[in-house]
Amino acid sequence: xxxxxxxxxxxxxxxxxxLAALGLAAAGGAAYEAGLLGPFYPKTPYDDxxxxxxxxxxxxxxxxxxxxxxxxxxxxxxxxxLRRHIGRNSLSRVLAVEVAADxxxxxxxxxxxATLADLSALAAKADG
Amino acid sequence: MKPFLDARTLPHHxxxxxxxxxxxxxxxxxxxxxxxxxxxxxxxxxESGGMAFDARTQKLYRGTETGVAYLPLDATRLRYLGGxxxxxxxxxxxxxxxxxxxxxxxxxxxxxxxxxxxxPYFARAQALxxxxxxxxxxxxxxxxxxxPLLNLGAxxxxxxxxxxxQWKDNPQHLPTHFGERYAADLKQLANxxxxxxxxxxxxxxxxxxxxxxHLDVATLSGxxxxxxxxxxxxxxxxxxxxxxxxxSNDVMTTGVGNQNDRVGRYFADHAIxxxxxxxxxxxxxxxxxxxNNAVAEDTHFRATFSPTQAFxxxxxxxxxLVTVEQQTKLDELATAAVSETSATLGVDASGAxxxxxxxxxxxxxxxxxxxxxxxxxDALGMPRLELAMRISDDDFARYRETLRELGRQLLAxxxxxxxxxxxxxxxxxxxxxxxxxxxxxxxxxxDPKQGVVDADSKVHGITNLFVAGSSVxxxxxxxxxxxxxxxxxxxxxxxxxxxxx
Numbered sequence: 001x002x003x004x005x006x007x008x009x010x011x012x013x014x015x016x017x018x019l020a021a022l023g024l025a026a027a028g029g030a031a032y033e034a035g036l037l038g039p040f041y042p043k044t045p046y047d048d049x050x051x052x053x054x055x056x057x058x059x060x061x062x063x064x065x066x067x068x069x070x071x072x073x074x075x076x077x078x079x080x081x082l083r084r085h086i087g088r089n090s091l092s093r094v095l096a097v098e099v100a101a102d103x104x105x106x107x108x109x110x111x112x113x114a115t116l117a118d119l120s121a122l123a124a125k126a127d128g
Numbered sequence: 129m130k131p132f133l134d135a136r137t138l139p140h141h142x143x144x145x146x147x148x149x150x151x152x153x154x155x156x157x158x159x160x161x162x163x164x165x166x167x168x169x170x171x172x173x174x175e176s177g178g179m180a181f182d183a184r185t186q187k188l189y190r191g192t193e194t195g196v197a198y199l200p201l202d203a204t205r206l207r208y209l210g211g212x213x214x215x216x217x218x219x220x221x222x223x224x225x226x227x228x229x230x231x232x233x234x235x236x237x238x239x240x241x242x243x244x245x246x247x248p249y250f251a252r253a254q255a256l257x258x259x260x261x262x263x264x265x266x267x268x269x270x271x272x273x274x275x276p277l278l279n280l281g282a283x284x285x286x287x288x289x290x291x292x293x294q295w296k297d298n299p300q301h302l303p304t305h306f307g308e309r310y311a312a313d314l315k316q317l318a319n320x321x322x323x324x325x326x327x328x329x330x331x332x333x334x335x336x337x338x339x340x341x342h343l344d345v346a347t348l349s350g351x352x353x354x355x356x357x358x359x360x361x362x363x364x365x366x367x368x369x370x371x372x373x374x375x376s377n378d379v380m381t382t383g384v385g386n387q388n389d390r391v392g393r394y395f396a397d398h399a400i401x402x403x404x405x406x407x408x409x410x411x412x413x414x415x416x417x418x419x420n421n422a423v424a425e426d427t428h429f430r431a432t433f434s435p436t437q438a439f440x441x442x443x444x445x446x447x448x449l450v451t452v453e454q455q456t457k458l459d460e461l462a463t464a465a466v467s468e469t470s471a472t473l474g475v476d477a478s479g480a481x482x483x484x485x486x487x488x489x490x491x492x493x494x495x496x497x498x499x500x501x502x503x504x505x506d507a508l509g510m511p512r513l514e515l516a517m518r519i520s521d522d523d524f525a526r527y528r529e530t531l532r533e534l535g536r537q538l539l540a541x542x543x544x545x546x547x548x549x550x551x552x553x554x555x556x557x558x559x560x561x562x563x564x565x566x567x568x569x570x571x572x573x574x575d576p577k578q579g580v581v582d583a584d585s586k587v588h589g590i591t592n593l594f595v596a597g598s599s600v601x602x603x604x605x606x607x608x609x610x611x612x613x614x615x616x617x618x619x620x621x622x623x624x625x626x627x628x629x
Contacts, residue, residue: 059464109551
């Protein structure tokens with residue numbers, strides 16, 4: 001057996017362990033992606049609205065930037081206004097109408113549909 | 129072949145007679161001389177410099193500045209045969225129709241004629257600039273066969289196309305340097321004499337101030353002589369044209385053509401602040417012809433974003449162009465904004481790519497953005513200039529409105545989004561740069577109280593003096609001036625032929 005072969009044998013347990021670890025990580029990642037392992041968000045009075053957001057973690061980050069310019073932000077009236085504005089429409093429909101009507105918000109310069117910015121602010125406030 | 133003359137070799141106080149004197153050997157002067165070939169008009173082209181850069185000659189351009197930071201006056205242009213085409217970028221695009229119109233929201237707007245008056249000259253101007261066939265926005269189809277255009281959907285901003293000057297047979301693929309490129313052609317013209325190192329230092333009017341009597345000419349070697357021409361055309365660029373007109377104040381004490389205090393006012397350039405916005409393409413890399421030149425249909429071109437004429441009217445904005453520059457990275461907030469927005473729109477943005485955006489901004493005509501004579505004099509005894517440079521918050525706001533519309537359209541088309549990087553005046557000025565496109569100081573207007581030259585580029589009140597070049601542009605558009613000023617010069621050449629017929 002060649003030296004190269006020995007080396008392969010010697011590496012085999014390590015490779016197996018590494019692959020097993022990678023498999024666990026991948027499974028964990030998949031579970032994370034599926035929402036099985038979180039992130040976990042405690043219940044809020046605004047979950048009917050926040051559940052509309054497909055990427056809540058990103059929304060919280062954006063929302064913090066919105067709140068930074070609106071220190072007097074009050075979530076309850078904001079939620080009431082959002083519910084009234086969205087009504088029974090899908091969020092994508094609401095956003096499409098807003099964009100067509102040029103109803104956009106600037107969040108640290110980023111142009112977003114206004115309702116998306118408002119929902120993000122609510123998500124950030126709810127996150128504490 | 130007739131060699132160029134060197135003014136330094138002339139005897140002192142020589143007096144030269146000619147039919148037409150062209151002052152300045154930049155793209156305007158050279159194009160005019162070429163257009164008057166095969167005519168009986170004896171043409172003398174007087175160029176301050178030689179065939180190459182010379183520091184002493186270049187110093188003649190020095191001046192002072194006040195107001196908003198601007199480029200040094202001796203750094204933004206070149207004083208030798210070919211003029212500033214010796215360092216231009218080659219960007220070509222005709223002005224839009226509305227650039228010529230009087231618009232109620234644009235003070236001092238309105239050319240004396242519509243775009244269609246210039247249209248017959250665009251193809252020849254394009255040929256002189258060696259920018260390939262005249263295609264521009266017709267390049268959308270061939271570009272799309274190379275790689276998809278970024279879908280902007282419907283709205284006030286569209287994908288526009290610039291074409292580029294490409295110096296024929298130049299191994300470095302530079303834009304056409306008019307002096308070197310056309311030197312041999314100029315030497316072939318039997319009716320033309322090109323005189324180098326000849327600086328016109330005065331436009332001397334007849335005593336009645338109604339006509340040009342002669343030109344004072346000087347060399348840096350100390351020679352002084354006179355040119356008597358039936359007609360003269362000042363083609364020295366928007367800065368030097370103002371200086372020559374203002375400094376020629378022996379008969380008209382306010383300067384030639386300046387009886388209504390218009391000469392030197394309305395100076396303009398295209399503001400080109402850097403990194404004004406960030407564009408994220410959800411679908412990944414943009415087609416290469418956005419960020420760099422590409423070749424199709426025998427022309428070099430690049431895609432930009434421009435406001436439609438309808439948008440300009442509706443939102444009362446001026447012309448601008450948005451260029452895609454280098455790729456850029458996104459910070460945490462930007463990544464979150466892209467992730468949230470794309471997910472909410474139902475778009476996969478996992479391969480999203482971000483780009484910095486550049487621009488060219490048309491400024492509102494401003495009579496107080498102006499050139500005046502300074503106390504200091506140059507080596508030839510001519511007064512130097514002082515530039516009062518200004519840009520208003522409204523100039524920035526109008527361009528921001530166009531950027532915002534671009535962002536709105538990207539969201540509507542679900543193809544991307546943008547960040548507006550500048551909001552306050554301080555933020556705009558921090559990234560400010562200029563295009564070195566000097567414009568407007570001898571503006572064209574039918575009314576002598578509102579302009580320096582008339583629709584034929586003749587100086588109001590002077591029977592035999594004309595101005596050629598972008599100094600006559602009353603408004604500026606967002607297109608680079610060279611190809612447009614060459615078209616205007618070709619029209620002037622036809623007028624000249626009529627005068628001598």
